[in-house]
Amino acid sequence: MNSSVGRTCWAIAEGHIPGESNGPAPQMTSHETACILNASQETAKVQITLYFADRDPVGPYSIDVPARRTRHVRFNDLDDPEPVPRDTDFASVIESNVPIVVQHSRLDSRQSELALLSTVAFPVN
Numbered sequence: 138m139n140s141s142v143g144r145t146c147w148a149i150a151e152g153h154i155p156g157e158s159n160g161p162a163p164q165m166t167s168h169e170t171a172c173i174l175n176a177s178q179e180t181a182k183v184q185i186t187l188y189f190a191d192r193d194p195v196g197p198y199s200i201d202v203p204a205r206r207t208r209h210v211r212f213n214d215l216d217d218p219e220p221v222p223r224d225t226d227f228a229s230v231i232e233s234n235v236p237i238v239v240q241h242s243r244l245d246s247r248q249s250e251l252a253l254l255s256t257v258a259f260p261v262n
Contacts, residue, residue: 172208
């Protein structure tokens, strides 16, 4: 297995957690998620910084992804240094001490005809 798969810095230019949801929680709660793959032989120390249109950045939010594992991080669950605001546009930069791969997804269940989107984040380096 190639333990150097990925990059150490990723950007997600689009983020928005709808303030409303339809369906049973937590499965159908509207959310943003960073799906992180760590194929390396050591724990990834990941830091997420959020950027907004009308205020200073917030972060870093710190998480660990064990070696040779994946972790799906709901932005809804991030609360240190502060909860991620709902109904607010944001972008994020995700940095790691080892190469990782980041995929972004959103579940928007404000209507019963829900929408799910997913895309690979932009690798910065």
